[in-house]
Amino acid sequence: MRGFIDLHCHWIPGIDDGARTVDEGVAMLERLHAAGFDTVVATPHTRPGMFENDATGLRNAFEAAVPAIRAAARGALPSLTLASEHFFDDVVYARLREGHVLPYPPLPGRPYKRVRPILVELSPRAFPPQLQARFFDFRKAGLSAVLAHPERYQPVWDDDRCLDALIDAGAQLLLDVCALVGKYGSKPQRIAEKLLDEGAYSAACSDAHRPEDVEVTERAIERLAAIGGPDEVDRMLRRGPTTIL
Secondary structure, eight states, X not given: OOOEEEEEEOXXXXXXXXXXXXXXXXXXXXXXXXXXXXXXEEOOEEBTTXXXXXXXXXXXXXXXXXXXXXXXXXXXXXXXXXXXXEEOSHHHHHHHHHTOSOOOOOOTTOOOOSSEEEEEEOOSSOOOTTHHHHHHHHHHTTEEEXXXXXXXOHHXXXXXXXXXXXXXXXXXXXXXXXXXXXXXXXXXXHHHHHHHHTTOEEEEEOOBOSXXXXXXXXXXXXXXXXXXXXXXXXXIIIIHHHHHO
């Protein structure tokens, strides 16, 4: 099966905790393409205090990385685009309101949406106060939240109904598919399976940081097929991402 779109991947070398070298970035992308991904969105971290990236710097890094990746590649590569994984704190929230962020781009040949999706990451231990209200504020800024790997957050382990208010505020849930094979432990796996069964996710992704993560992604896609069949794989990895973009 082909035509998959990976909405969350750390293949740009040397910019965060993802690929360390061009060769690692190439290996990740070639393996993702072989696994069925025809489009891969780079989503390097924007997290003040840990990864001091901003929109301008990430655009520059992407523009430098793409020709280097293509020159080093020996096999086929997916189409490459850029967004960012925004850690949701007060600094990033201020940037968001001022428009200094990197939402998802549209698919090639498609027009920009009036409300643009933006990838958001939360603290794994606690959600910030007034999160639903702030997600509503996204709409005023012309953005809508795509929540990265909700199955990995402790508040969701405690009571996944905490996501209802965020969904009501327009958030879409993005599954890290590798949770389905226990990459992050039993609690994220249990919650991922529950949310998947409830149809809560809009799409899935690899969240690959290293070439070896792609092998786990392939096993996870097989697990997704075992749970929901080929149509669920297509929905989560092709139709869902297409709708988000």
